[in-house]
Amino acid sequence: AQRVTQPEKLLSVFKGAPVELKCNYSYSGSPELFWYVQYSRQRLQLLLRHISRESIKGFTADLNKGETSFHLKKPFAQEEDSAMYYCALRGGGFKTIFGAGTRLFVKA
Amino acid sequence: ETGVTQSPTHLIKTRGQQVTLRCSSQSGHNTVSWYQQALGQGPQFIFQYYREEENGRGNFPPRFSGLQFPNYSSELNVNALELDDSALYLCASSVNQGGGYEQYFGPGTRLTVT
Numbered sequence: 001a002q003r004v005t006q007p008e009k010l011l012s013v014f015k016g017a018p019v020e021l022k023c024n025y026s027y028s029g030s031p032e033l034f035w036y037v038q039y040s041r042q043r044l045q046l047l048l049r050h051i052s053r054e055s056i057k058g059f060t061a062d063l064n065k066g067e068t069s070f071h072l073k074k075p076f077a078q079e080e081d082s083a084m085y086y087c088a089l090r091g092g093g094f095k096t097i098f099g100a101g102t103r104l105f106v107k108a
Numbered sequence: 109e110t111g112v113t114q115s116p117t118h119l120i121k122t123r124g125q126q127v128t129l130r131c132s133s134q135s136g137h138n139t140v141s142w143y144q145q146a147l148g149q150g151p152q153f154i155f156q157y158y159r160e161e162e163n164g165r166g167n168f169p170p171r172f173s174g175l176q177f178p179n180y181s182s183e184l185n186v187n188a189l190e191l192d193d194s195a196l197y198l199c200a201s202s203v204n205q206g207g208g209y210e211q212y213f214g215p216g217t218r219l220t221v222t
Contacts, residue, residue, distance in 0.1 A: 043213050046210050
């Protein structure tokens with residue numbers, strides 16, 4: 001069965017500290033993995049996807065097929081990074097499965 | 109370029125009633141997906157429409173149905189509403205691109221069933 005697990009509902013870090021939002025997935029084939037972000041009073045939007053291998057707003061995520069993980073990382077958190085983050089999986093078709101989300105709170 | 113819009117913003121219905129939610133896709137997008145997001149949960153896939161045909165469905169009963177029109181706008185219809193249908197309903201439009209797949213989400217419709 002396809003599943004996305006985000007073990008932390010809330011992650012609180014200080015400004016300037018490193019941040020890692022965890023995402024583990026369950027899928028038998030080769031999935032497409034995404035991170036979506038929702039800032040306060042804004043709509044859900046794509047942050048990054050694994051096939052692009054890009055860094056957006058200082059965030060990166062590496063697909064680890066051995067550990068079936070796609071953790072989101074940033075070396076120095078900023079207050080404007082405070083938001084809800086969703087990891088999502090698309091497995092060779094039309095269906096995108098989202099995790100339950102992690103709320104990141106960056107303290108001044 | 110116009111983004112994804114949804115109407116209405118909020119809606120209150122009584123158990124057993126029927127509801128129609130509407131979505132206008134982003135310009136140039138021919139695919140629309142609908143999601144249900146319960147409080148404290150991530151979006152859950154309901155179904156997807158591509159060029160007016162349903163081409164995929166999640167684990168939702170048949171009382172959840174949809175339509176896509178020639179201009180790629182879409183409707184989500186829910187019959188025989190139940191209390192558990194109370195949620196935020198999101199639509200997302202997309203078009204397959206060479207570099208991958210990106211969905212653009214609307215602001216959502218908040219449905220409350222009493």
